[in-house]
Amino acid sequence: MMKELWLLAGLAGLALSAPAHAGGNDTVPADAVAADVAEWRDWLFATHPQPGFSMDVDTVNAGFDAVIDGLEGDYTRREAWLALSPLNPLFNDGHVAIRLPQEAYEADLAHGSSAFTLPVRLADGRLTVAGTIAADSAIAPGETILAINGSDTRTLVAQALRRTHGDTPGLRAHLVETRFPQYLWALTGSAPSWTVTLEAPGGQRREVTLDPAVDRATTASSNWNLAFRDAAAILTLNTFAPTVETEFKAFIDQAFAEIAARGSEILIVDISANGGGAHMLSDHLLAYLTTQRHTPLSAVTARITEQNQALIPGSQIGDVMSMPFARWVEPPAELANRFTGRTAFLVGAGTYSQAIVLAATVQDFGIAPVAGPGTQGRANSTGQVQLHRLTHTGLEVAAPIYVFIRPSGDTSSAPVIPDIPLEGPRETQIDALIAHLREAATEAD
Structure with missing residues (x-):
């Protein structure tokens, strides 16, 4: 029964997919937006199995009341999101949010609005040009962006951070960037x-x-690379999205065949930009690294829904159940091209959801050390994100129905703390990690 429950609980990543219906510039009055806020609040607390896991419930309820009290006039969908999204940081969870109206943004682009193409980096509220700027651009990496169309960027960044979801300020800054x-x-x-x-x-x-x-990024990032x-x-590995499971497994099989053919003795698995996905993909990866x-977890708290009620006899829809639970994975004893050299996992601010689960798993079982600056998301994660479209504004809200506890049983709100702390740009971290693993191999010999 619990195996099937886990299969339903694939962790959602950070990506905000577009809702099904188009937006447009129609407006709705303040009382209709207020009704949506009330609908959102009721749905959130009826869906989330343990709101206090990440949020201060009293603060969140006060935030809902304050938003309702501040509504006046008429709102487009974009304006409604601006009015309601200051609630996002209060949830302290990348899986709880009122989502950007992505379809309205794409509709504007389709009707002639220009996309802002300049890649940026954000630190201490200061916006700079990212190192990924195309070589043929006259704009140089590291230049500070003071204003955009006359608007001060420090003000823009502050306004964005006030409306961004995520576990921590560091994760919110990463999402804005x-x-x-x-x-x-x-x-x-x-x-x-x-x-x-x-x-x-x-x-x-x-x-x-x-x-x-x-004036654009050099290339779009790929899902995977060796x-x-x-x-x-x-x-x-930049995603564990279940929609690309077949392609992912084929890539992993080919990658480890090539690693074996090259005789590599050191392997770095970079999940520093992996926003999550499903455990079936990360399980396939781990089969090449350990027997x-x-x-990936030691306990679960679940909200009972129509999706999982049949899996838990005697449960009622709306119940919340907490229980010890382990989903044991038995890697095959023999596997062609299994890697036996030195391995480490590189994590960062972009590591989230199933990628965090993976990092906690390899750390707790001593499969491989975790390196980098650490994660900005908690090691214990929520999962199986549900979506709900609000009646009047058409905005979508998200909330999970599971809370998972890492294999060690540590129930704190701590992130994944690296075994090998590293700072600086990605390339600098990789160079330092290779040197560290080579030194460790030399000392072992």
């Missing part, structure tokens, strides 16, 4: 072009109107 074009649109609306005020490290200032053909540095293999029996 990686989804900045959508947040910029939500805050300022559509624009035919974007002009940025830049400041070079030397203090020189200039204005540039973005050319989407050149690279080599001498005898070290770097396996980058050790392992479980």
Whole structure:
């Protein structure tokens, strides 16, 4: 029974998929938006199995009341999101949110609005040009972006952070950084072009109107990648999305065949930008790294829904049940191309959901050390995110029906703390991690 319960509990990642219905510029009055807020509150507390796991319930309820009291006039869907989304940080969970109206953003782009294409980095409220800027752009990495279409970027960033979901301020900053074009649109609306005020490290200032053909990131990030540095293999896995399970497993099979053919003695599994997905994919990966029996969790708290009621005899819809639970995985005793060298997992602010579960599993069972700055999400995670569309605004809200406890049984709200702490850019971390693993191998010999 519990195996089937786990299969229903694949952890959702951070991606905000587009709702099913288009938005548009129609408006709804304040009393209709207020009704949606009340609907959202009722649905959230009837869905989440343990709201106090991440949020202060009294603070959240006060926030709901304050939002309702502040509503006046008429609202488009984008404006309604701006009014309601200051509740997002109060939930302290990447799986609880009122979601950006992505379909309205895409509709604006389809009707001639310009996309903001400049890749950015965010630190201490300061927005800079990311190192991924295309080489043919006249804009240089590291330049500070002072203003966009005349709006001060520190103000824009502060407004975005006030409306972003996520476990911690660090995770919220990561989401604003990686989804900045959508947040910029939500805050300022559509624009035919974007002009940025830049400041070079030397203090020189200039204005540039973005050319989407050149002022862009070098390439779009791929789901997976395998690279080599001498005898070290770097396996980058940016998603465990169940929709690409077949392709993922084929890639992993081929990757470990190539790692074996190269005779690699060191393997870094980079999940620093992996927002999560389903355990079937990470289980397939772990089969190539260990023969050790392992479980990704030790206990679960579940809200009983129509989806899982039949799996728990005697339960009633709406009940909340907490129980010890382990989903033991038995890797095959023999597997071609299983890696037996030194392995480490690289995590970061972008590691979330099932990727955090994986990092906690390899750490708790000693399968491999975890390296990097650590995660910004908690090691204990919520899962199986439910979506609900609000009646009047058409906005979507999200909440989980499971809370999972890591294999060690630690019930704290701590993140995954790295065994090998590393800071700096990704490439610097990888170089340092390779050197660390080589030194450890030399000492072992």
